Amino acid sequence: MHLVPADRADRRTIDGHRVCDAIAAIGDPDDVRTWSDRFALLADPNRLSLLLALHRTGPLAVSDLAIASGMNDPAVSQALRLLRAAGVVAGDKEGRVVRYRVVDEAVRGLLKQVS
Amino acid sequence: MHLVPADRADRRTIDGHRVCDAIAAIGDPDDVRTWSDRFALLADPNRLSLLLALHRTGPLAVSDLAIASGMNDPAVSQALRLLRAAGVVAGDKEGRVVRYRVVDEAVRGLLKQVS
DNA sequence: TGCATAGCTGCGCACCTGCGCAGGTATGGA
DNA sequence: TCCATACCTGCGCAGGTGCGCAGCTATGCA
Numbered sequence: 001m002h003l004v005p006a007d008r009a010d011r012r013t014i015d016g017h018r019v020c021d022a023i024a025a026i027g028d029p030d031d032v033r034t035w036s037d038r039f040a041l042l043a044d045p046n047r048l049s050l051l052l053a054l055h056r057t058g059p060l061a062v063s064d065l066a067i068a069s070g071m072n073d074p075a076v077s078q079a080l081r082l083l084r085a086a087g088v089v090a091g092d093k094e095g096r097v098v099r100y101r102v103v104d105e106a107v108r109g110l111l112k113q114v115s
Numbered sequence: 116m117h118l119v120p121a122d123r124a125d126r127r128t129i130d131g132h133r134v135c136d137a138i139a140a141i142g143d144p145d146d147v148r149t150w151s152d153r154f155a156l157l158a159d160p161n162r163l164s165l166l167l168a169l170h171r172t173g174p175l176a177v178s179d180l181a182i183a184s185g186m187n188d189p190a191v192s193q194a195l196r197l198l199r200a201a202g203v204v205a206g207d208k209e210g211r212v213v214r215y216r217v218v219d220e221a222v223r224g225l226l227k228q229v230s
Numbered sequence: 231t232g233c234a235t236a237g238c239t240g241c242g243c244a245c246c247t248g249c250g251c252a253g254g255t256a257t258g259g260a
Numbered sequence: 261t262c263c264a265t266a267c268c269t270g271c272g273c274a275g276g277t278g279c280g281c282a283g284c285t286a287t288g289c290a
Contacts, residue, residue, distance in 0.1 A: 056140035
């Protein structure tokens with residue numbers, strides 16, 4: 001197994017065989033990026049609050065999210081826009097009210113781990 | 116249940132009863148912060164690569180992590196310093212070599228979810 | 231029709247973060 | 261003792277991020 005790319009094959013290793021294992025463990029950089037992006041969405045206290053509220057109490061309107069989280073509505077709106085663009089939440093419009101819910105299964109799995 | 120703080124009790128709600136549920140769902144702000152900080156540590160592709168390598172192949176030296184991840188060693192060192200300060204990893208010094216490993220149980224749980 | 235409200239958007243500022251570079255410290259072999 | 265090496269640290273820059281403010285659109289009620 002020679003997984004070490006040519007541009008760094010000349011560097012000295014400590015445990016040579018384990019380096020290849022580590023490269024295999026890291027896996028596809030695109031997958032790593034996908035997951036780090038996911039984690040980044042949960043890395044803001046306000047966004048995490050919104051997601052926890054949606055995940056644990058079901059669909060909620062923007063105004064109610066603002067009151068519950070203590071944010072003002074532009075901030076909530078912008079956070080939801082980001083989450084919606086990432087495919088994490090979706091909004092159902094009913095008249096003037098838009099109720100959001102969590103639709104991403106991977107993110108739901110992460111939210112379940114938050115005690 | 117009147118969980119709405121006084122400073123935002125006058126705002127109009129859409130689904131009044133669900134707001135209290137949402138506040139309860141969000142829970143303690145300090146806990147939310149703790150979790151968002153955890154997620155932030157996994158939100159960088161390089162740090163996540165290091166953690167995946169450590170989690171899936173066991174203890175690794177700094178140099179080997181640098182080769183496996185494609186980072187140069189100051190970057191690895193700084194990332195590990197951050198992770199160590201957060202109590203996520205710990206280093207075992209053996210002569211000139213320091214082998215790091217993941218010691219935070221919550222983070223290990225998150226890493227297991229990364230397919 | 232007029233108005234209040236739910237939600238969205240653009241802009242700008244303050245703040246943070248990752249990383250490369252240069253250099254420092256400590257360990258072990260010649 | 262001298263040197264190579266494994267790792268660490270300070271500094272500075274480029275880039276990104278969150279959010280408040282002001283203002284816009286759209287819906288529903290009187």
